[in-house]
Amino acid sequence: MQDRYNFPAVFHYNSDGRIGIYFPDLPGCVSQATSDEEGIKKATEALELHIFGMEEDGDSIPDPSRLSDIDLEPGERTVMISAIMPLVRDAMESKAIKKTLTLPYWLNRAAEAKGVNFSALLQNAIRENLGIQDERRY
Incomplete structure (x- = not known):
């Protein structure tokens, strides 16, 4: 390259x-x-x-x-x-990629009531699951 x-x-x-x-x-x-x-x-x-x-x-x-x-x-x-x-x-x-996910209605409603940022939560959970500390190194 x-x-x-x-x-x-x-x-x-x-x-x-x-x-x-x-x-x-x-x-x-x-x-x-x-x-x-x-x-x-x-x-x-x-x-x-x-x-x-x-x-x-x-x-x-x-x-x-x-x-x-x-x-x-x-x-x-x-x-x-x-x-x-x-x-x-x-x-x-660094480009954001759109992903679609499915949640039970009750869970979505409860999360929205608490102001959950779904994108941030999912990114953090994936990083933790993969053991990634530096967001751009994998």
Whole structure:
């Protein structure tokens, strides 16, 4: 795993003002925008999430193409996009995940009457059950 990845994105400028964005080296890594500024932001987010998913799945990450090797259609431009992965990994590690649980009605009612924070209680119980002291180390 690298700390930084740089991949060329192709911005395809549509006649309606929208920009389609794709990464020739990363099939399925796509986005869209309505301005260049938004396009760079959306392309960065798409690249970060795509690379993170590939890392999580154990997929090999290809070498990026050289800008000069990318064939463009009329109305297309290449933009080099960077993903700084330590920041992405930290953000994803801290991201909250929604879980659904089932409780008997009477227990839910009693807990709500006492102001129980269900998320905090469940997190603490899971940490205790797993013997985890530092919340980000497992």
